[in-house]
Amino acid sequence: MKKIFKNQIALALAGILAGTSAVAGTLVINGDTSDPAPKAAFQAVIDGFEAENPDVDVVYNLFDHEGYKAAIRNFLSADAPDIAFWYAGNRMAPFVEAGLFAPIDDVWADQGLYSLMASSAPGMTMDGKKWGIPYTYYNWGVYYRQDIFEDLGIAVPTNWDEFIAAGETLKANGITPITIGTKWLWTAGGVFDYLNLRTNGYDFHMALTSGDIAWTDDRVRATMANYQQLIDGGFFLENHAALSWQEALAPMANGEAAMYIMGNFAVAPLKELGLDDSTLGLFQFPEITPGIPMAEEAPTDTIHLTAGAKNVVDAKRFLAYAARPDVQTAWNKALGQLPTNAGAGVTDDKFLNQAFSMLNNDAPGGVAQFYDRDTKAEMASIGMEAFQEFMVKPERLEKILERLEKARQRLY
């Protein structure tokens, strides 16, 4: 442990030195892969790149995942690395607008990414240019207790009526239909996203999150009415506002709740809590308005060339390397997530296989990033807070929508 820490300091120091006096052949990368699996996965990518390019020496500055979000603003403007980790969608907009990221359309063209990464291309495009390489993404969906559904004879719901009926059956058997922990707010954003995507469709959802549609619009009200149906029906776990998303895993693991609208990252902790491929399942959030093409949520993580990069040539070589199908296959195998390159292979795992097919075959409507990545940051925090409030105090709907509309008018 101590040794790792020492190495990190050495790396950080080396990064500072390299950043100020960049020698040709040194490539500085700043990233936030601080959890064990992502860290090891990215180290493997660096090792592979260095083996193929012996003339390049990669210096990787590892930041803590949360601290990185503040640090990136400082180092991009003060002492930029060559490559920085970040996220797709509106999240990268402030850096693109401030001229801190550099476009890499040439890498996209050389690697044939326009076709290979067609599904994640919209999230990387601003002003008609491509601003980074997406290296991984993960699906959202309804994770559910397959064994409980089977025991109670509930079929996987494919439309809203079946979904409501399934919930009623669960409730009649003393099981909370949906577990959720909204203490840190974003879980409620996921529920809203799906309800809105299914009620009004992808284009409307993107227009709403881009601030082009009033929150007091009747179509938003239709989404909220569906939301309210779940709330009034007692579908959600009680006291969810006091629970984090991890704490809300427990009721699902011990059978007190049967569904969780969540991202793929919930699978690993659920399995640690004792569920396995036979008890845990995944289904696509059911259709609400018939005929609307199904759209999905799949947040994408990215790497970017910075505007202040000193070693642009090697940085572009690295970005091209990170986009390659074989690299993405291995990288995402280690991450337990999905590669963005359509030519890459998916790890043979029940949930990843299902998610990969869901995103590629059953999401004709499009792929959204997530509420807090599709909207402006400040609107996202006000919005997610509003969803949490709505879930506890649905009677305040009118006030909440007015507040959101006021914020939209100020921010857009």
Added chain:
Amino acid sequence: MYSYWKNNQLKIAPWIFLAPGILMFSVYVIFPIFQSINLSFYQWDGLGTKTYIGVDNYIELIDDEYFIVSLKNNVIWLVLYLLAVPAGLFAALFLNQTVRGIRIYKSIFFFPFVISQVVVGLVFSWFYDPSNGLLNVILEFFGFDSIAILAEEDYVTYGIIAAGLWPQTAYCMILYLTGLNSVDPEQIEAGRIDNARGWRMLWYVILPQLKPATFIAVVVTIIGALRSFDLIDIMTGGGPWGSSRVLAYYMYEKAFSEYGFRMGYGAAIAVVLLIIMMIYIATILYRLYRDEKGG
């Protein structure tokens, strides 16, 4: 030169000793205050160019219901946190006796002040936990419904203040324990001869002698109430839906958090917080000045 030093030594010497402190204080406290005040008239995301927008940030503040909630919570904090002072006094009076093992009891009472605020926050979060927390186990035992204090907008601030009072009471207690050591036994004896006991003894004989301790206790408690940041961050993150925020936390969220980076708006909140602090500090300094003058 030498003679100038000789003649004015008494006048100059204090300034030489003060110089490092004054320099530090100006660079790290005074200058940033004016910087913040200046920044509060701009719109700035921390990256791009600053735009001068006059008092727009302040106009927005008045219309911002989250700001009003934070301001209200700050007042609740300031008022209720002062309960730590009498609570500390009674704990000190209770512990100020010579029985076997009193040092152990004193240590136990002082313990919450030694542990970090983060730990205090976590302990209380678990205490309030709606499904397994001790509080709800007790409530349910007596037949009440369980209540998720940290998820109820009406209770959450009080719940966090209760957590904050635990270490703050210990702090005030220690201040009073030291104060009680210096209480003059002759005056107590004199009071006893004049037949003062119980409350009257406390109010007319003991408390006046504890005035310096009370003063420090009030000052540190007010400062503690205004810095009530870590507990809020650990226990609720400002939630549910922003109902447990205080100004310091709201400023942090608007200026530095993941969804913030409105430096100008954050600075405007900081200025309001500064004004509140100035009112308190000025009142205290004035009373101090008056007391010293009045002797």
